[in-house]
Amino acid sequence: AQTVGFSQIGSESGWRAAETTLTRQQAEERGYQLQFSDAQQRQENQIAAIRSFVAQGVDAILLAPVVATGWDSVLEEAAEAEIPVVLLDRRVDSDESLYLTAVGSDLVHEGEVAGQWLVDQVAGEECRIVELQGTTGSSPAIDRKTGFETAIAGHDNLEIVRSQTADFTRARGKEVMESFLQAEGGGADICALYAHNDDMAVGAIQAIKEAGLAPGSDILVVSIDAVPDIFQAIAAGEANATVELTPNMAGPAFDALEAFWAEGTMPEKFIQTESRLYTQADDPQGEYDRRKDLGY
Amino acid sequence: MTVLSRIAPQLIVLAALIALVSVFYPGFLSIDIQNGRPVGPVIDILKRSAPVALLAVGMTLVIATRGIDLSVGTIMAICGAAAAWALTQGLGAGAAIALALTAGLAAGLWNGVLVAVVGIQPFVATLILMTMGRGVAQLITEGRILTFTDPGFGWVGSGVALGLPVPVWIWLATAIAVAVIMRRTALGLLVEAVGINRRAAHLAGVNATVLLIAVYIASGFCAALAGIVVTADIRGADANNAGLWLELDAILAVVIGGNSLLGGRFSVAASVLGALIIQTISAGILLAGFASEYNLIIKAGLVLIILVLQSPRIASEWRLWRDSHRAERGRT
Amino acid sequence: MLLSIRSLTKVFPGTRALDDVDLDIAAGEVHALLGENGAGKSTLIKCLTGAYLRDGGTITLEGAPIDPRSTLQAQELGIGTVYQEVNLLPNLTVAQNLMFGREPRRFGLIDMRGMRSQARATLAQYGLSIDVDRDLGSYSVAIQQIVAIARAVEISGKVLILDEPTASLDAAEVAMVFDVVRGLRDRGMAIVFVSHFLDQVFDLADRVTILRNGRRVASQPIVGLSRMALVEQMLGRALEEVVASPAPEAEQAPAMLHFDGIGRAGVVAPFDLTVAAGEVVGLAGLLGSGRTETAEMLFGIRPAQTGTARDADGPLDLRHPRAAIAAGFGFAPEDRKTDGIVADLSIRENIILGLQARRGWARPIPRAEQNRLADDYIRQLDIRTSGREKPIGELSGGNQQKAVLARWLAMNPRFLILDEPTRGIDVGAHAEILRLIRTLTDKGLSLLLISSELDELVAVADRVIVLRDRAHVAQLTGAAVGADAIMHAIAGTGDAA
Amino acid sequence: MNTRLLPLYATIAIFVLAYALAYSQFPAMLSTRVIGNLLTDNAYLGIVAVGMTLVILSGGIDLSVGSVIAFSGVFIAVALRDTGLHPLAVFAALLLLTTVFGAGMGFLIDRLAMPAFIVTLAGMFLARGAAYLLSVQAVPITHPFYKLLQDAYWLMPGRGRLTLIGVLMLAVVALGAVVAHRTRFGTSVYALGGGAQTARLMGVPQGRTTVLVYAFSGLMAGLSGIVFSVYTGSGYSLATVGTELTAIAAVVIGGTLLTGGSGTMIGTLVGVLTMGLIQTYIVFDGSLSSWWTKIVIGLLLLGFILLQKGLLRLSQRGR
């Protein structure tokens, strides 16, 4: 059987746990032996892990990079040892020749989808938006912000009035949202919330409810990831839309690897997964049921 | 009277901060009544202080024994996970809380035994649980955010009782209970003796081992309460993020409360005020609407200023200056 | 004058520790600084050497005003000091402690071998041949003290200050230290010497200055001064000395405690001991002979591995201090700084600490009761303080010792172990404490008294046990208890039974 | 001599034992590749741990180092991107900056008698905050000189690489050992750790020593930042979160007492390698889930410390 090393960022969110679970499942189904390494959010651990994979002589390496920069020399080492590397869900700024392919979604595009939805939804009406950012400095936070801003640029009726980091977490999402509500006339002046991930949105929804407002109608809620809990909120009418980031990055990655092993086929350098928009019209309860056992 | 003079510096700092934040956000002190519950930035601060204030209460005791507990943030995560697990298993809110508290006590016992019996330095002993505990918490939640809907348990985090959010009552009650127990019994004295000179206290017949274990258990218990509050607040246990880096805020609160990291004399009230000060800074940053990149620098700057002003050296310089001033006035 | 001090003043909150003190020290003299506990001797020395910043006054050295603001500066001026508590670093080696700041260097780096040999050579002058590469902390207080003295001697070019340097040395070491000091005097150095041992003062000093309550009372040559006059000037009153009165040939009281074959491998060889109610058993021996170890074993600090302890009611559990305390034992340790005081707590809290620990945390001693106890002992032991709430760490050394003693007396034990209880205590208080011991033993308290001062042993002990090389080698009883007899037994020359 | 070095011997013995156990399970552990990796991957940690050792020996602690490493990376990357300076000039400026930063913290600790824990905690917030201000995004370093540094290695037999930064780390440890054990400054550091008040009475220049200790730690953190930027070829403000705790753990495993005054530099090196060994072992095993990874790391740490304590006790009883 083939041995595949997988260097995962960590287990900081439900989404990432699901990605790990699905990768394990995929490997098992295809009869690979998966060498799993959790880097606990640290690039240095990921680099060390890849080096160890090389020393062990694995047949391929999956890498979910914690940050885009700084992979050149370790990827070169892997290339020298002729081990194909596939990037999962985030991309790197190294030369394309250093990896086989990258599987992931376009983070900027996700933000655009969310922004576009809001533009369509308010249809020209005035809308003051508050934004919950991800961890300061992380690439999803930066890209999703950029994408969203691109989408609403040129629509003068839409304006981001407050934007703060809530570290991608539920608890901070709730706390920061509370202060937004406070600062914006008890929430009366806010028309929509854009959160860089669903977890922060779920926390914020609770804050909105506790402030005596109705999330989903008084304040529109749009976020990204499509984790099970947001579908429950959408089903309950408390959230309006989410953009999917599929945790099944390993499937396409393994497909590409198989083709490469078998015939040496070089896949495309970027295999983009779909960034699908889900709204209240898309059977949220059904989506929830389909996802709830995927390890989110 | 003596208590008041002990916590006077913290009260002054708090007042100054409130004034500062009010400059950036004029409505800071306003309180409205909505749906029969008071809302306003001050109420929010009182409520949001709960985790750090609770941790600071336990941390004060640990630091009084010349120890430190880095694992409290992790213990919060474990206890939150345990409670959420109990709720998803269909147990009631009471059972969930009991389970969480038990987990906190057990974690504290683990720390206490490592420190007091095995003799590992507190920083290292609790560092071990700090790394390990998050794994334990995630083992319980299997890496996902365990959500629940139990309204009774949720009330603990976001309910209102007698006009104030429930978490406020929880930290107030804990702080008062601990302070009273420490001062109305001989525990406070014995804890301080162990913190200042463990060997001398041991030779005088103080059961230092048991006391040390007890303070870590108390810290674990406080952390469990904090874990319950945050879990109930978001109605979900987030094993990876609950209480992350909160131990540092708790230690900061204890020090801003004027307690020495070298052990000995302590004041629970001052530590809790320290927690309020930290939360006021955080809330002030949010309300003032600075960009996220500035959060850390502003916090660091304010904390440094506060600590410099409170430094014993500055205090003695100030006293010297005042005395000489008085003497001069007396002469004229 | 080599060193002159004018109008030195130092104020602590609530205490005027030094009040307008003048002091002149000539080259080539040993100047004794005397006074009761808390008179201000140590404070004067610390102000002089920059450890404290003085509040007023001037200091001149060889005619030039000096203002040392740290001990380092004082050292650079040629003033070497041994402070009252042994102030060396237990975590450094003996050689490092001794040579600190003067290490021989090669190519800018410390020359380890040179440092070692220099250290050995220095210590040899004091008759000490120990492994200089071991941590200082692994040696006894006495050895640490000699190292401290040797260090101060080496770094002092002009002035050497010794604050109670001999408190835990025995006669032979003291003689050796004095030889070195006399040699320095003859080479024209000025030496300041603080001690509560008047014999040593008469032996060594040329002039004395007496402090009382932070003021200078007198400064005079020692020749022609009587012991009585000196004491009167110190105390401001006459002293009734406790005369050595060998206990009345004991009307053999029944034994209260039996220790059978009690011992610990590598620490103390097994021995038997019985103690009767009201009896004072003295423990004599050279440095490192195992006296402290014996005490620590009996009190369960390093519990015995062999043998049993029992009283009339059956066996006693002495596996740790709490158990020993429960059995009615008490132990006032030798090293008050690390084992005795809880520095930041008040005198009151230090005194009631043991009592409170025995009662348990849930039954606090009422505040009024605490105050009464503290005030009682402050009065009885004459602890000099501005109040019972003063942190004990701010007391003078001798007064700290008294407070630790008070802690144990307050617990009312039946068997009290005192390890060098009068170390650093002034003559007045010394007499008070010996008298107190008498009254207590009359009421049935048994004592195990460890002391390097043979006179003290002779004065109060009913029986003296002599240790050598961690084994009990002799026992003197009744009339046989005498300084000479003990000395012989210690040296192994006499034919004591 | 013997008794002082016991903790070091215990540390080495445990490391060798652990390596042997790992080797018996995964023979590849003894390849030059793994050994080379062990040095390279832990170079930045080893360097920062040298500074941390000195700080801990003096009885203090420096929580700011992780943030300072991150700041250094961002500083270098931004400077190289926005100015035409040569990397060596940037390095010099950076080292000066971090040294002064450390000295400033030391100054506060000494002059204001504030606990090191808190001052350096504020320093930790400050350094990371400053990194954010320079650049929130990760900045790649493309200067050709960096390529040179990264490719500077000696290929050992068995294709293992002995890299420049790995060798630099060993050199820094040697330098640290000389500073700690063979200079007056080093002795002063030990003296301070043994008891500040006593040290002062003995004539230790407390203020100067404290400032120098933290300045040295700042210098080492800056150097470690340079090494880290060579290692990753970029600067990122979120890098090396929590590295201060890893460094402290390494120092402690190396037999240095957190209370100060006792420990060795060589011990720290062994401690760093032990941490690296744990990481490598877990990757080689490859079967642990994210949460079991954390638990196992904690348990292994505990195991090491317990073994060390046990060995020390045994050997002390033996005498």
Ligand SMILES: Nc1ncnc2c1ncn2[C@@H]1O[C@H](COP(=O)(O)OP(=O)(O)OP(=O)(O)O)[C@@H](O)[C@H]1O
């Ligand atoms: N750090 C301090 N803070 C407050 N008071 C102090 C401090 N040090 C000394 N004192 C006070 O100053 C007075 C003089 O103390 P000092 O130590 O000089 O006495 P001493 O003559 O050396 O006594 P002893 O013979 O017991 O050593 C005492 O009343 C003591 O309580």
Ligand SMILES: Nc1ncnc2c1ncn2[C@@H]1O[C@H](COP(=O)(O)OP(=O)(O)OP(=O)(O)O)[C@@H](O)[C@H]1O
């Ligand atoms: N001359 C010496 N050479 C080597 N080690 C010594 C010497 N004297 C004492 N020690 C060590 O010091 C330790 C403590 O002995 P210590 O002097 O406290 O015994 P002691 O009989 O209680 O004497 P004292 O009460 O006078 O200090 C012992 O473990 C002993 O090994």
Ligand SMILES: [Mg+2]
């Ligand atoms: Mg004195």
Ligand SMILES: [Mg+2]
């Ligand atoms: Mg002794």
